[in-house]
Amino acid sequence: MKSEMMKKLEQVAFGRTKPFCYGCYRQAPTGVCLSCGSDDLMRELPGVGVEYGLNWVIEHILREELTPVDLDTEFESSMEGCYADETQIGFIKVNTLWAIQKLDPTAWDMAKQEWIDSEEQEDRILSFDNGSTYYKVEDLESLE
Ligand SMILES: [Zn+2]
Known part of the structure:
Protein backbone atom coordinates (compact mmCIF):
# COMPACT_ATOMS: atom_id res chain seq x y z
CA MET A 1 0.00 0.00 0.00
CA LYS A 2 2.70 2.43 1.05
CA SER A 3 4.88 1.86 -2.01
CA GLU A 4 1.83 2.09 -4.31
CA MET A 5 0.91 5.38 -2.68
CA MET A 6 4.48 6.68 -2.97
CA LYS A 7 4.33 5.85 -6.67
CA LYS A 8 1.06 7.72 -7.01
CA LEU A 9 2.47 10.75 -5.15
CA GLU A 10 5.51 10.72 -7.42
CA GLN A 11 3.22 10.73 -10.45
CA VAL A 12 1.23 13.64 -9.03
CA ALA A 13 4.44 15.54 -8.22
CA PHE A 14 5.87 14.78 -11.64
CA GLY A 15 2.70 15.93 -13.40
CA ARG A 16 2.59 19.21 -11.54
CA THR A 17 6.23 20.13 -12.19
CA LYS A 18 8.31 20.95 -15.25
CA PRO A 19 11.94 20.18 -16.04
CA PHE A 20 14.02 23.26 -15.27
CA CYS A 21 17.61 24.22 -16.09
CA TYR A 22 18.96 26.06 -13.08
CA GLY A 23 22.08 27.27 -14.91
CA CYS A 24 20.03 29.09 -17.54
CA TYR A 25 17.11 29.61 -15.19
CA ARG A 26 14.52 28.50 -17.69
CA GLN A 27 12.14 25.63 -18.22
CA ALA A 28 13.27 22.74 -20.38
CA PRO A 29 10.02 20.98 -21.24
CA THR A 30 11.64 18.53 -23.65
CA GLY A 31 13.98 17.22 -20.95
CA VAL A 32 17.01 18.92 -22.53
CA CYS A 33 17.79 22.61 -22.03
CA LEU A 34 17.48 24.40 -25.38
CA SER A 35 20.02 27.04 -24.26
CA CYS A 36 22.90 24.94 -22.95
CA GLY A 37 22.00 21.39 -23.94
CA SER A 38 22.13 20.14 -20.37
CA ASP A 39 19.90 17.28 -19.27
CA ASP A 40 20.89 17.71 -15.63
CA LEU A 41 17.59 19.30 -14.79
CA MET A 42 15.73 20.27 -11.66
CA ARG A 43 11.94 20.26 -11.26
CA GLU A 44 10.02 23.52 -11.07
CA LEU A 45 6.79 23.70 -9.13
CA PRO A 46 5.30 26.93 -10.46
CA GLY A 47 4.91 29.56 -7.78
CA VAL A 48 6.74 27.46 -5.21
CA GLY A 49 10.31 26.76 -6.23
CA VAL A 50 12.95 24.86 -8.12
CA GLU A 51 14.93 21.92 -6.75
CA TYR A 52 16.28 18.52 -7.76
CA GLY A 53 14.04 15.49 -7.37
CA LEU A 54 10.43 15.05 -6.44
CA ASN A 55 10.55 14.43 -2.69
CA TRP A 56 10.36 18.12 -1.87
CA VAL A 57 7.34 18.44 -4.16
CA ILE A 58 5.63 15.52 -2.43
CA GLU A 59 6.36 17.04 0.97
CA HIS A 60 4.94 20.35 -0.19
CA ILE A 61 1.74 18.74 -1.49
CA LEU A 62 1.24 16.74 1.72
CA ARG A 63 1.85 19.79 3.89
CA GLU A 64 -0.29 22.22 1.91
CA GLU A 65 -3.17 20.06 0.74
CA LEU A 66 -3.75 17.37 3.32
CA THR A 67 -4.63 17.50 6.97
CA PRO A 68 -2.80 14.95 9.13
CA VAL A 69 -5.07 12.60 11.06
CA ASP A 70 -5.81 13.87 14.57
ZN1 LIG B 1 20.50 25.39 -19.63
Missing part, protein backbone atom coordinates in the same frame (compact mmCIF):
# COMPACT_ATOMS: atom_id res chain seq x y z
CA LEU A 71 -5.13 10.52 16.21
CA ASP A 72 -6.37 11.49 19.68
CA THR A 73 -9.70 12.75 18.41
CA GLU A 74 -10.21 9.92 15.94
CA PHE A 75 -9.34 7.27 18.49
CA GLU A 76 -11.67 8.79 21.02
CA SER A 77 -14.57 8.89 18.58
CA SER A 78 -13.87 5.27 17.60
CA MET A 79 -14.26 4.38 21.30
CA GLU A 80 -17.51 6.26 21.69
CA GLY A 81 -20.40 3.90 21.53
CA CYS A 82 -18.31 0.99 22.77
CA TYR A 83 -19.07 1.84 26.38
CA ALA A 84 -21.74 3.65 28.33
CA ASP A 85 -21.21 7.41 28.23
CA GLU A 86 -21.18 7.60 31.99
CA THR A 87 -19.82 5.31 34.65
CA GLN A 88 -20.74 5.28 38.29
CA ILE A 89 -17.76 5.28 40.64
CA GLY A 90 -19.04 5.13 44.18
CA PHE A 91 -21.32 8.12 44.52
CA ILE A 92 -20.10 10.04 41.45
CA LYS A 93 -20.83 9.67 37.77
CA VAL A 94 -18.02 10.31 35.33
CA ASN A 95 -17.56 10.24 31.58
CA THR A 96 -16.29 6.74 30.89
CA LEU A 97 -13.61 7.60 28.34
CA TRP A 98 -12.37 10.49 30.46
CA ALA A 99 -12.15 8.15 33.45
CA ILE A 100 -10.09 5.56 31.56
CA GLN A 101 -7.65 8.26 30.40
CA LYS A 102 -7.29 9.65 33.88
CA LEU A 103 -7.20 6.40 35.82
CA ASP A 104 -4.95 4.43 33.48
CA PRO A 105 -3.22 6.60 30.89
CA THR A 106 -0.87 3.75 29.99
CA ALA A 107 -3.73 1.41 29.11
CA TRP A 108 -5.34 4.21 27.12
CA ASP A 109 -2.14 4.81 25.15
CA MET A 110 -1.70 1.10 24.45
CA ALA A 111 -5.27 0.84 23.18
CA LYS A 112 -4.68 3.91 21.03
CA GLN A 113 -1.52 2.38 19.55
CA GLU A 114 -3.37 -0.87 18.79
CA TRP A 115 -6.09 1.13 17.09
CA ILE A 116 -3.49 3.02 15.02
CA ASP A 117 -1.85 -0.28 13.99
CA SER A 118 -5.14 -1.79 12.90
CA GLU A 119 -6.19 1.35 11.00
CA GLU A 120 -2.85 1.19 9.20
CA GLN A 121 -3.15 -2.55 8.48
CA GLU A 122 -6.60 -2.02 7.04
CA ASP A 123 -5.26 0.72 4.76
CA ARG A 124 -7.35 3.51 6.23
CA ILE A 125 -4.38 5.62 7.34
CA LEU A 126 -0.80 5.81 6.13
CA SER A 127 2.44 7.34 7.41
CA PHE A 128 5.51 8.23 5.38
CA ASP A 129 7.61 9.25 8.39
CA ASN A 130 7.47 6.17 10.62
CA GLY A 131 4.36 7.20 12.45
CA SER A 132 5.00 10.87 13.23
CA THR A 133 2.28 11.93 10.82
CA TYR A 134 -0.60 9.92 9.43
CA TYR A 135 -2.78 10.76 6.46
CA LYS A 136 -6.12 9.28 5.49
CA VAL A 137 -5.73 6.98 2.52
CA GLU A 138 -8.91 8.40 0.97
CA ASP A 139 -7.38 11.89 1.17
CA LEU A 140 -4.20 10.65 -0.50
CA GLU A 141 -6.22 8.91 -3.19
CA SER A 142 -8.10 12.11 -3.99
CA LEU A 143 -4.89 13.98 -4.90
CA GLU A 144 -4.38 14.52 -8.58
Whole structure:
Protein backbone atom coordinates (compact mmCIF):
# COMPACT_ATOMS: atom_id res chain seq x y z
CA MET A 1 0.00 0.00 0.00
CA LYS A 2 2.70 2.43 1.05
CA SER A 3 4.88 1.86 -2.01
CA GLU A 4 1.83 2.09 -4.31
CA MET A 5 0.91 5.38 -2.68
CA MET A 6 4.48 6.68 -2.97
CA LYS A 7 4.33 5.85 -6.67
CA LYS A 8 1.06 7.72 -7.01
CA LEU A 9 2.47 10.75 -5.15
CA GLU A 10 5.51 10.72 -7.42
CA GLN A 11 3.22 10.73 -10.45
CA VAL A 12 1.23 13.64 -9.03
CA ALA A 13 4.44 15.54 -8.22
CA PHE A 14 5.87 14.78 -11.64
CA GLY A 15 2.70 15.93 -13.40
CA ARG A 16 2.59 19.21 -11.54
CA THR A 17 6.23 20.13 -12.19
CA LYS A 18 8.31 20.95 -15.25
CA PRO A 19 11.94 20.18 -16.04
CA PHE A 20 14.02 23.26 -15.27
CA CYS A 21 17.61 24.22 -16.09
CA TYR A 22 18.96 26.06 -13.08
CA GLY A 23 22.08 27.27 -14.91
CA CYS A 24 20.03 29.09 -17.54
CA TYR A 25 17.11 29.61 -15.19
CA ARG A 26 14.52 28.50 -17.69
CA GLN A 27 12.14 25.63 -18.22
CA ALA A 28 13.27 22.74 -20.38
CA PRO A 29 10.02 20.98 -21.24
CA THR A 30 11.64 18.53 -23.65
CA GLY A 31 13.98 17.22 -20.95
CA VAL A 32 17.01 18.92 -22.53
CA CYS A 33 17.79 22.61 -22.03
CA LEU A 34 17.48 24.40 -25.38
CA SER A 35 20.02 27.04 -24.26
CA CYS A 36 22.90 24.94 -22.95
CA GLY A 37 22.00 21.39 -23.94
CA SER A 38 22.13 20.14 -20.37
CA ASP A 39 19.90 17.28 -19.27
CA ASP A 40 20.89 17.71 -15.63
CA LEU A 41 17.59 19.30 -14.79
CA MET A 42 15.73 20.27 -11.66
CA ARG A 43 11.94 20.26 -11.26
CA GLU A 44 10.02 23.52 -11.07
CA LEU A 45 6.79 23.70 -9.13
CA PRO A 46 5.30 26.93 -10.46
CA GLY A 47 4.91 29.56 -7.78
CA VAL A 48 6.74 27.46 -5.21
CA GLY A 49 10.31 26.76 -6.23
CA VAL A 50 12.95 24.86 -8.12
CA GLU A 51 14.93 21.92 -6.75
CA TYR A 52 16.28 18.52 -7.76
CA GLY A 53 14.04 15.49 -7.37
CA LEU A 54 10.43 15.05 -6.44
CA ASN A 55 10.55 14.43 -2.69
CA TRP A 56 10.36 18.12 -1.87
CA VAL A 57 7.34 18.44 -4.16
CA ILE A 58 5.63 15.52 -2.43
CA GLU A 59 6.36 17.04 0.97
CA HIS A 60 4.94 20.35 -0.19
CA ILE A 61 1.74 18.74 -1.49
CA LEU A 62 1.24 16.74 1.72
CA ARG A 63 1.85 19.79 3.89
CA GLU A 64 -0.29 22.22 1.91
CA GLU A 65 -3.17 20.06 0.74
CA LEU A 66 -3.75 17.37 3.32
CA THR A 67 -4.63 17.50 6.97
CA PRO A 68 -2.80 14.95 9.13
CA VAL A 69 -5.07 12.60 11.06
CA ASP A 70 -5.81 13.87 14.57
CA LEU A 71 -5.13 10.52 16.21
CA ASP A 72 -6.37 11.49 19.68
CA THR A 73 -9.70 12.75 18.41
CA GLU A 74 -10.21 9.92 15.94
CA PHE A 75 -9.34 7.27 18.49
CA GLU A 76 -11.67 8.79 21.02
CA SER A 77 -14.57 8.89 18.58
CA SER A 78 -13.87 5.27 17.60
CA MET A 79 -14.26 4.38 21.30
CA GLU A 80 -17.51 6.26 21.69
CA GLY A 81 -20.40 3.90 21.53
CA CYS A 82 -18.31 0.99 22.77
CA TYR A 83 -19.07 1.84 26.38
CA ALA A 84 -21.74 3.65 28.33
CA ASP A 85 -21.21 7.41 28.23
CA GLU A 86 -21.18 7.60 31.99
CA THR A 87 -19.82 5.31 34.65
CA GLN A 88 -20.74 5.28 38.29
CA ILE A 89 -17.76 5.28 40.64
CA GLY A 90 -19.04 5.13 44.18
CA PHE A 91 -21.32 8.12 44.52
CA ILE A 92 -20.10 10.04 41.45
CA LYS A 93 -20.83 9.67 37.77
CA VAL A 94 -18.02 10.31 35.33
CA ASN A 95 -17.56 10.24 31.58
CA THR A 96 -16.29 6.74 30.89
CA LEU A 97 -13.61 7.60 28.34
CA TRP A 98 -12.37 10.49 30.46
CA ALA A 99 -12.15 8.15 33.45
CA ILE A 100 -10.09 5.56 31.56
CA GLN A 101 -7.65 8.26 30.40
CA LYS A 102 -7.29 9.65 33.88
CA LEU A 103 -7.20 6.40 35.82
CA ASP A 104 -4.95 4.43 33.48
CA PRO A 105 -3.22 6.60 30.89
CA THR A 106 -0.87 3.75 29.99
CA ALA A 107 -3.73 1.41 29.11
CA TRP A 108 -5.34 4.21 27.12
CA ASP A 109 -2.14 4.81 25.15
CA MET A 110 -1.70 1.10 24.45
CA ALA A 111 -5.27 0.84 23.18
CA LYS A 112 -4.68 3.91 21.03
CA GLN A 113 -1.52 2.38 19.55
CA GLU A 114 -3.37 -0.87 18.79
CA TRP A 115 -6.09 1.13 17.09
CA ILE A 116 -3.49 3.02 15.02
CA ASP A 117 -1.85 -0.28 13.99
CA SER A 118 -5.14 -1.79 12.90
CA GLU A 119 -6.19 1.35 11.00
CA GLU A 120 -2.85 1.19 9.20
CA GLN A 121 -3.15 -2.55 8.48
CA GLU A 122 -6.60 -2.02 7.04
CA ASP A 123 -5.26 0.72 4.76
CA ARG A 124 -7.35 3.51 6.23
CA ILE A 125 -4.38 5.62 7.34
CA LEU A 126 -0.80 5.81 6.13
CA SER A 127 2.44 7.34 7.41
CA PHE A 128 5.51 8.23 5.38
CA ASP A 129 7.61 9.25 8.39
CA ASN A 130 7.47 6.17 10.62
CA GLY A 131 4.36 7.20 12.45
CA SER A 132 5.00 10.87 13.23
CA THR A 133 2.28 11.93 10.82
CA TYR A 134 -0.60 9.92 9.43
CA TYR A 135 -2.78 10.76 6.46
CA LYS A 136 -6.12 9.28 5.49
CA VAL A 137 -5.73 6.98 2.52
CA GLU A 138 -8.91 8.40 0.97
CA ASP A 139 -7.38 11.89 1.17
CA LEU A 140 -4.20 10.65 -0.50
CA GLU A 141 -6.22 8.91 -3.19
CA SER A 142 -8.10 12.11 -3.99
CA LEU A 143 -4.89 13.98 -4.90
CA GLU A 144 -4.38 14.52 -8.58
ZN1 LIG B 1 20.50 25.39 -19.63
